[in-house]
Amino acid sequence: MSTVLVTGGSGFLASHIILQLLKDGHRVRTTVRNLKRESEVRAMLKEGGVDAKDDLSFFEADLEKDAGWQEAVQGCEFVLHVASPFPAGVPKHEDDLIVPAREGTIRVLRASKEARVKRVVLTSSFAAIGYGHKPQSIPFNETNWTNLNAKVPAYNKSKTIAEKAAWDFMDREGNGMELSVINPVGIFGPVLGSDFASSIVLLQRLLSGAMPGCPEIYFGVVDVRDVADLHLKAMTHPNAKGERFIAVSDDFIPMIEIANILRENLGKYADKVPKKQLPNLLVRLAGLFNPLARQILPELGKRKNATNEKAKRVLGWKPRSVEEAILSAAKSLERYTQK
Template sequence: MTTNSNNEKFVLVTGGSGFIAVHCILQLLNAGYRVRTTLRSLSREAEVRAMLREGGVEAGDRLSFITAELGSDTNWSEAVSGCTYVLHVASPTPINVYKHEDEMIIPAREGVLRVLRAAREAGVKRVVLTSAVGAIVYGHKPQTEPFTENDWTDTSGKVPAYQKSKTLAERAAWDFIEKEGAGLELSVINPVGVLGPVLSADYSHSIHFLQNILEGKMAGSPKVNSSYVDVRDVADLHLRAMTNPAANGQRFIATAGESIWMVEVAKILKKHVGALGEKISTKELPNTLVRVAALTNPTAKAIIPFLGYMMNTTNEKAVRLLGWKPRSAEEAIVATAESLIRLKIVK
């Protein structure tokens, strides 16, 4: 562990069992901070500590746990007490089958406001909120220019519920800071598809499709365009946004660079995984075939709004203001595959 001025600073990381959150905790501990993290159930403490060990850190007493849920006020004041910074990473998981979009929107928005209120009352210096590129790139007419932090998803259009929830939650956060923040600082990170080394069988929903490609479960790739980023770089950007004065009041797209089509992901995997690559299809599926599958398959139905839609984004702002230097998308893809294979998650 580093011995420095961070040793007596506490950072709260919400949703400590999550993929991004665990990598944030790893980097905070390596930087010398003391970390407190929230879990919905303390029964997962051993699991989180095991993931940290897989990442090379024995947390010991520099990490503590507290029970807190986004849907309840219980324990939030205790969670933020004495903390200099808060990384609000926790968010409701995407639901493919739901009765109403409010099942995702209300918990996301109210959870953000609950954390911000507690942070303000506790005298926290800055909150870094994990939003998503979903709060930026949807509801627009097709465009070839990369999306930037100045863009906002237009929720009045046909926007998937999860992306709508991320947009409205982030909007609510900025509105709270402006009207009720009382000096509390806010920075926001908007990650694209998050890949990178998994530390257990519990990982980002962005990685499931990659696992399916590796296991040969996909006859081909739908024509879906996306940008990707390594989770280690997302965590690094959170820490930079936490302390850099230039990050206050700013949002940052976390992307490795140019967007690519899903079939390119399959080709990268096939190139790098040796014999396992025999299962990987590098065909691109016609849009009509995906639309037919969507009639009975909820996963295929969720893909429909993204078919043929360019998702290109830029990391220029994070690189310029915060000196951020992310790995390439190819490095992130390969690191993901290697970890899935090493942990024997890929069947």
Template sequence: MSLVLVTGGSGFIGGHCALQALAAGHSVRATLRNPARGEAVRGQLARAGAQGLDRLSFAAADLERDAGWPEAVAGCDFVLHVASPFPFSVPKHEDDLIRPARDGALRVLSAARAAGVKRVVLTSSFAAVGYGHPEQAAPFDETSWTNLKGEGLTAYVKSKTIAERAAWDFVAREGGPELAVVNPVGVFGPALGPDTSTSIMIVQRMLNGAMPGLPHLRFGVVDVRDVADLHLSAMTDARAKGERFLAVAGDFLTLADMARILKTRLGDKAKRATTRELPDWLVRLVSLADSSVQQIVPELGKVKNATADKAKRLLGWSPRSREDALVATAESLIKLGLVKS
């Protein structure tokens, strides 16, 4: 089997990609900014039932530095470039997100090209697809790109769009390696450890009663296990070369929809989750004093959808339901002791 480099091996999506690559029989080398975290990551994967941990190794590399990337990609057949910053709070300067996302993608691609890597699968986002546009009835698909001249774009949305554009431009200019891109919506599903993603924190805050009211926002939902599965298909299937794939399981949900699902499926375990929606005017008022709320204001009340028909048609992808993804998130948080009893 192949040697696969997974960047951001300690992250939510990266950890699940490593799990599935090992289960498929590949050897996995995972990059970490801090190599001292290697044993903790190995332990998390072991507790998640990882197979073939003797085929797992680590390499030290940072998206903001050149050092380490030639060694990380050496001998690899494929690269899953998952690592990218996604903070819960607003960065002081948008370049704090844009620069590492864009430059990190280019560092990985450049090192992969020099090492003769066959294909790189880049984890992009719906953020690079469906923002900066007027509202539309039709679901977004892979032909759409976020309009960087649109109003109210967050630093994260800009970072994902700019990084993906830079990756496609690099491959077109340099002639390789092969590139495929996965564009997930909000990624939920089983957390592997306490260092959770921003999406997972939404469910955690709901269950802990830390959201006394819910802004009127819509999110796409997809399970992290299905995102990892789509990465592996995009890595090995010849039809994925040069293609983008949206990863979404069904229509978008409001935060209140998500809370109702948790309360219906989990009963008393979700007793602290509210389904009360806040009026848009109140959220706008709060945003004047809270920069983290400020970034959601442009999306209040907007109706959006996206389709995964391309991934289903070309790669035979079949994701879990939105409901199962959300419940798996909650159950993992409870098991990890990250929800108030």
């Protein structure tokens, strides 16, 4: 089996990717910004049913620094670059996200090329595909790119710019190394530790009663286990070379439908979940003084869709249902928050 580097091993998606790689018999290396997080990552893997022991090694490396990357990639056949900055709130300046995302991606690609890595799989996002466009009835596909000339959030810009930089690097100086890219929508599914994805934080807010109602925002949903599986497929499948793959379970759904799924299936645990959709006017008024509300205004009331046809056709990918992704996340969150 191969030696594989997964960047950002303490993250929600990265921990599931490491889990699947270890279950498949690969030797795994992972980077963390501080080696003190090793015990936390090992505990997350144990939660997923794997005691990694000697098959998993840790390296200290930061996307904003050169130190550690050459050592981390040395001897690896594949690199899965999952780590990326994600805002806890609204960044003071968009470059606080854009620069680390772009420079970190190039740093990993350059180290991988120098170590003669065969293929890099980059975790990008649907944020690099479906934003800044006029409303359209046709689902977005892998040929689409977020329009950077339109008003789009800093995170979406950072993912778009980082992915474009990756493809540009491959064209200029890839030197035979291969690149595949995964573009997930909102990632749900079972939580293994405290490093939640932003989509899991949304469930947390819905379940805790922190939201009086649901704004009319539409979400693509995919299970973290399926996104991990898609990374592994893209890592080895010959036809994944030089391709992008959207990771989405099914049609986008409004937030109120996510709330309904929780309420209809989780009994008392979902007692505080909102039952109503907020009027768009009310959300726009909130945006005048609330930065988080302001951030969602460009997407308010805009329905969009994306297709997973390519991942299914080329890689034989079979994602779980929207309901399973949401409910498995909520149930694991309940277990975790009760610890």
